Amino acid sequence: MLAQSRRKFISMLGKAAAVTGLATISGAAAAAMPPKKGFVHHVYFWLNNPESEADKAKLLEGLRNLAKVKSIREYHIGVPADTNRDVIDSSYAVSWMLVFDDRKAQDSYQEDPIHLDFVKNYSNLWSKVVVYDSVPA
Amino acid sequence: MLAQSRRKFISMLGKAAAVTGLATISGAAAAAMPPKKGFVHHVYFWLNNPESEADKAKLLEGLRNLAKVKSIREYHIGVPADTNRDVIDSSYAVSWMLVFDDRKAQDSYQEDPIHLDFVKNYSNLWSKVVVYDSVPA
Numbered sequence: 001m002l003a004q005s006r007r008k009f010i011s012m013l014g015k016a017a018a019v020t021g022l023a024t025i026s027g028a029a030a031a032a033m034p035p036k037k038g039f040v041h042h043v044y045f046w047l048n049n050p051e052s053e054a055d056k057a058k059l060l061e062g063l064r065n066l067a068k069v070k071s072i073r074e075y076h077i078g079v080p081a082d083t084n085r086d087v088i089d090s091s092y093a094v095s096w097m098l099v100f101d102d103r104k105a106q107d108s109y110q111e112d113p114i115h116l117d118f119v120k121n122y123s124n125l126w127s128k129v130v131v132y133d134s135v136p137a
Numbered sequence: 138m139l140a141q142s143r144r145k146f147i148s149m150l151g152k153a154a155a156v157t158g159l160a161t162i163s164g165a166a167a168a169a170m171p172p173k174k175g176f177v178h179h180v181y182f183w184l185n186n187p188e189s190e191a192d193k194a195k196l197l198e199g200l201r202n203l204a205k206v207k208s209i210r211e212y213h214i215g216v217p218a219d220t221n222r223d224v225i226d227s228s229y230a231v232s233w234m235l236v237f238d239d240r241k242a243q244d245s246y247q248e249d250p251i252h253l254d255f256v257k258n259y260s261n262l263w264s265k266v267v268v269y270d271s272v273p274a
Contacts, residue, residue, distance in 0.1 A: 038213075039218060040213050040215055040232065040234055042179060042234070042269075044269060060274050076175070076177050076236075076271070076273070077273065077274045078177055078271030078272055078273055078274055079271060079272060079274045080269075080270065080271060080272075081176060081240065081243075081270035081271055081272045083240075083243075083270045085268070087266045087267065087268045088268045088269070088270060089267055089268065089269055090269075090270065092269070094274065095177065095269060095271035097177055097179070097234075097271075099213075103218065103220075106218075106220075129224045130224065130226055131222070131224045131225045131226065132179075132181060132217075132225070132226055132227075132229070132232060133217065133218035133220045133225060133227065134213070134215030134216060134217060134218055134232035134234075135215055135216060135217075135218045136213070136214065136215055137197050137214045137215055137216045137231065
């Protein structure tokens with residue numbers, strides 16, 4: 001019984017490794033991750049009303065719902081950090097960073113009804129969107 | 138002894154969850170990850186010689202070495218995907234996306250000798266760099 005539980009935990013560890021791209025799970029993992037695989041889709045939004053906290057909150061609410069799209073592997077919803085070197089663009093209002101397993105998963109997201117509804121219901125909030133798509137080098 | 142091993146595995150699972158931001162590790166994890174926490178530092182490079190595959194390869198080599206900085210939690214080294222909608226900027230040569238635990242870890246990276254050497258040894262390759270830093274909304 002305990003041996004069975006142990007096998008189950010080993011199996012779960014394997015799943016965790018597969019999901020996260022960890023080559024090994026050990027105390028040193030945090031410092032030496034392998035590069036993330038996958039398709040990175042990073043969107044920056046500028047608002048029509050940059051001063052409106054209500055509009056920003058509404059967009060964030062929309063993104064939290066958009067995150068339900070099944071083909072998304074990882075997501076990060078952000079706002080500009082308070083860093084300010086010359087090369088840093090912190091003029092955007094909201095950052096929406098997604099990682100997909102591959103191009104096909106990204107294409108599926110673009111056509112997902114949740115995504116189409118998001119664009120329909122929230123696009124009035126933004127004045128500009130810049131997207132950078134990248135694949136592993 | 139087995140009970141001890143089991144505790145050890147549970148402890149390792151806990152570490153994996155802490156590192157990856159997974160709230161639970163289960164078969165359904167891949168489809169429903171919680172948002173990634175942390176400080177996202179995304180850098181886009183444009184090359185002085187955009188047509189030079191050798192220069193691009195050299196920059197990629199530099200980034201693979203730069204990835205050794207200990208305070209980096211995750212990284213993704215990319216090149217533009219072949220997507221091409223109006224909002225997509227695919228004019229850059231290389232994408233360098235990092236996730237840190239927090240602002241302090243990012244600041245430590247900026248001052249790390251490996252990072253300072255990278256800038257010294259490779260900055261002749263690029264003509265423009267744009268950085269977007271973001272923190273969880």
